[in-house]
Amino acid sequence: MAGSYFGNILRVTTFGESHGAGIGAVLDGFPAGMELTEEDIQVYLDRRKPGRNSISTPRREDDLVEILSGTFEGKTTGTPIALLIRNNNQNSKDYSEIADCFRPGHADYTYECKYGFRDYRGGGRSSARETAARVAAGAVAEKFLKELGVDFCFYTAAIGDVVIDPDRFDPELILKTPTCMPDEEANEEAVRLIEACRKEQDSIGGIVKGVISGVPAGIGDPTMQKLDARLADALMGINACKSVGVGDGMFAAYTRGSENNDAFYTNEEGFISKRTNHAGGILGGIADGSDIILTAAFKPTPSIAQPQETVMLDGTPKALVIHGRHDPTVVPRAVVVCETMCALTILDAMLSNMSARAENVRKFYSTEE
Amino acid sequence: MAGSYFGNILRVTTFGESHGAGIGAVLDGFPAGMELTEEDIQVYLDRRKPGRNSISTPRREDDLVEILSGTFEGKTTGTPIALLIRNNNQNSKDYSEIADCFRPGHADYTYECKYGFRDYRGGGRSSARETAARVAAGAVAEKFLKELGVDFCFYTAAIGDVVIDPDRFDPELILKTPTCMPDEEANEEAVRLIEACRKEQDSIGGIVKGVISGVPAGIGDPTMQKLDARLADALMGINACKSVGVGDGMFAAYTRGSENNDAFYTNEEGFISKRTNHAGGILGGIADGSDIILTAAFKPTPSIAQPQETVMLDGTPKALVIHGRHDPTVVPRAVVVCETMCALTILDAMLSNMSARAENVRKFYSTEE
């Protein structure tokens, strides 16, 4: 099935494998007239790119993006924005060993079951490299959202059991620490944990948290396309994500209504507001104007250098040792993927919201002369 | 936007409000030739219906379903199956008080922001009553999945901090206990907790867990339509759901790769299998043939009889006391909603999977004469 697209009015389709000619995305439905350069996108890709520091894989991927279409004289034209990232640091020999067996925790076995064979080089399309294409497209959406007053603050909230301390929260650190943690102490502790994992030929999971501010109340759709459901889809679809929460998330299950309900009041500027935000900014699938708060939990990197029990294509047992260069944790690099997937989701919902009221449709077409 | 549909090849569209003429669903893309009667659907609706026992709202909703189209001589015809449930126990007077204010934890405020006004009777379309339409459609999907060897076991895993004990797990109890817990002791404790909440004019959250067995390896799509992402969408879109997990879910974040990876081996019947199932049956967005394991966390019912701080439409403060009949917990009734939404998701993925391999397409069209 045509399963490589995301979104309704704003729709991104990604393509590409880890070791083919390249990966990319086509972003369709983006409004005309926003300024856009390759550099605008590149800064987001650079946040995802490996090899930036000691805790990341030493693989170098330049991940240089080319805008193939959809801009003219530095502005979007309203037509599809095609983005291409050539693959150029492929080392197919690294993966020859896994061609005929199934790596535990990876999609080798399921692709083989679905398609009958697979591009085994670097995991093919199941490689997390595919998420670079999402970041490139989402960067375009996020740029526009910033113009509309929507801001994103996504960061690593935990690596294993090393959790950030809200009292030490410093957003400036997110782009500076190798873990993307906004807490210097937690970052240092997490780096030690990651290094220990690497030495033990092991890996570790963690949690990404995101806060989206400035989304107007009323964004999102009821029932089947609830904003929280679409965000859950956006985040759960990221490689290695195993859980998604909104607001208090799983902890809401343990609370009482009298604690969990967010009281409404009128604030000093005269706007209706909420005393608390257990709901995480979404009520009935629609944004309530307060911060949208999300968490996404990631499993540990499945590629570890310890010998692992597995089988060959024909079912013969095999003790697999995965060589190559792998991050001991996916979490820091997943932060920007989560952020940009949410940007695609939010902008799509904002565009679709423009026709929610007959009065706005009437106004739009009466002022157009 | 057209936000009331779910699914691709198999697509359900729901309609209706709590206090309008009725609610219903149109299920499009369902294969021709499956036996189907209203009774097949009714048994699922009866599991969702309120007033079945002491812990539930005393409201009576008969929720009788009528098949309006799509069957002939007791079998599906391949054309849209329209299902209608008339509303017939409406008591609009109950809701007159909330017409001009916003209930905390409800969608009143966000609907008002989005649409400029709202059907305030019983929450209108934001009422959990809408989920009856999903259950009706999902029941049709689940009936067919059972014929295909796919089984569903969904139940209440926790009410507040009362958690079931796996050692006492008895699936027979799920349809018998008022809490839908498969553990008699936990059920009794949970009933006491719920009764306490009711007396305190409060409510409590909880967790639904689901196990789907028999899904063939290979079902699902990579990248943007991953099976776990679609299941997360299905579950997070249910009223009051705040978190979704697959397999170990959030706990995967705290583990190491060496623990979390599920080793492959060849079992006694000669099939490739896994030693453990931390992944919850999905790898790279595609089913691996083992049980699919899901959790969904629900917040406490927002309608509580305690006085709550809120505001009127114009921002004036108001101390709201919600009258009417409300469940102190949504969890037991949400079980069948989770189950049937997952059935719609899984069947859709199974139908779409039929064209995944060229050899299957060739075989299909060569044997057809």
Next chain:
Amino acid sequence: MAGSYFGNILRVTTFGESHGAGIGAVLDGFPAGMELTEEDIQVYLDRRKPGRNSISTPRREDDLVEILSGTFEGKTTGTPIALLIRNNNQNSKDYSEIADCFRPGHADYTYECKYGFRDYRGGGRSSARETAARVAAGAVAEKFLKELGVDFCFYTAAIGDVVIDPDRFDPELILKTPTCMPDEEANEEAVRLIEACRKEQDSIGGIVKGVISGVPAGIGDPTMQKLDARLADALMGINACKSVGVGDGMFAAYTRGSENNDAFYTNEEGFISKRTNHAGGILGGIADGSDIILTAAFKPTPSIAQPQETVMLDGTPKALVIHGRHDPTVVPRAVVVCETMCALTILDAMLSNMSARAENVRKFYSTEE
């Protein structure tokens, strides 16, 4: 496949068979706040309904529509508008003869091939009765378009070789003549032709023409969702339609560029306009602000009372005589179906157009406070 929906942002899903419980439509994505009553819809259904006059089938179908959802206090709420038309003049005995053979020119054979069996009563879902559901949904769209200044003039342009004379064009006649021709003389001649066909147990085809005025320049999308392509889809999907043309349609093939190009000029009010309209109001898939002109050609009613050669389910030859009450021509009743399908198409395109420019998105969200 889920093939019963039409539209993107504004999406209609129809359901129902000729002789089941009823037919209907769910209209999703319609803006909130437009006044709507059942009577608004009924006037369109009455234009489609049979038995209005001598040239139509004497079957009575009351086709009374019920709004099941999506309105509150006389206004649309932004949630799905479900419309139900109960079947109540069914005479299943009329159709018993055709249960085991294939009527020429009908979908009996193809449904049997696709689904393995079929609801043979009155053609089941392949009955033109399904178009009543489209008319009901399209009536809602057309009501809103009229508020936005878009007007529809659809009529019968030809019955067989009886063609209207543009010099005698009187739009008042469209709703008055039994043929829906806007030309009294042509109408009379066409009535005679239709009566002759009836006597000869035969039927006749014809042409519907439509003019849509007031569509703003800029509506529609380039490449795959061109406005003319979507209109062609809308019209060709109507039962018995065999050809669709835009502007000069097929005749454009015989002309030269110097004749066919419509020169631009600035009119007296200072607006850019066109000297001619061979293009039929659409250039590059996007409305140019002039009238959108469409033609749809319909084949003769396939149900005729003459003996016809056909086969039974098992291939045995059969001389079929179709009894029952059938219109000798489908054209007059198809007029309102064409009109309302185009209304759904145009409104969908207008809603989607609201987010085409970044400046409009910025303005929309900056003025919202």
Next chain:
Amino acid sequence: MAGSYFGNILRVTTFGESHGAGIGAVLDGFPAGMELTEEDIQVYLDRRKPGRNSISTPRREDDLVEILSGTFEGKTTGTPIALLIRNNNQNSKDYSEIADCFRPGHADYTYECKYGFRDYRGGGRSSARETAARVAAGAVAEKFLKELGVDFCFYTAAIGDVVIDPDRFDPELILKTPTCMPDEEANEEAVRLIEACRKEQDSIGGIVKGVISGVPAGIGDPTMQKLDARLADALMGINACKSVGVGDGMFAAYTRGSENNDAFYTNEEGFISKRTNHAGGILGGIADGSDIILTAAFKPTPSIAQPQETVMLDGTPKALVIHGRHDPTVVPRAVVVCETMCALTILDAMLSNMSARAENVRKFYSTEE
């Protein structure tokens, strides 16, 4: 809106402008395991490319396709097939004159109205060059359809009033004559007409006809996704197409039911067949197993070298003379575009048809072990 995609299960998204970095397509949902090389696609692109002969524009466009993703070891993998055609014969200076005015018959004015500005170089995205991306994607679909026994015969049926004679029909000529006419005499006459148009700085329209054989009975969907409606959408969406017909097309309007109905009979091999094929192979939106017959009428090339009346962006009158190299007729190059768009439509319908019957779904999943 996201208007650049076509298809449901098999979905193509195109991107690119005439004078940007390149054009391309992403084909998503294509089954795994079909052999595919760039050469397979190139032969189709070569049929569309200009400069092949005297009647075509002397512009050279190499239109070399690169497969960016979706194949491995010469076979499709089931993941998106991205196809890129670099633009390399751009001469932006040719188009500087039209940057500030609207060419009659072109999309300059409507793009300006929709988006507020436009990429004027060679028409940008409205250029017929975009159709090369469709041809590339459609070539992949057609290759597979041929393996499934579906054959395509598309050709030029008329240039202006020069119409082919069925008695001289020779399919071998289609790829040999410059007009793509399967009739040597008509071709010669048409070439003379085209040359005359060129000398008179004028252009001419024409008609493409297509016959698709081997489509199994049962393919297509009833009501809103009728196979003929989807084919009409596919064809009308091609640049310069103004009319689409199925079977007898527009001429069906002039006939009687007794002539137009195709009688069923059982043929010598024991298969149910039809005596005639006025319906063009589709009944009730579903293929009946006979040839699918289509016609598409194209307007004359709007770019002509005669002086034409038009206006500047600000409405000032201008006498426009279009320089540059333009085909006097679009018809011969449109043939392969029509053919491949139909291939995408038919394959999509065939894939979706696999789940139409419950018995086939059961069989598929019971034999899979």
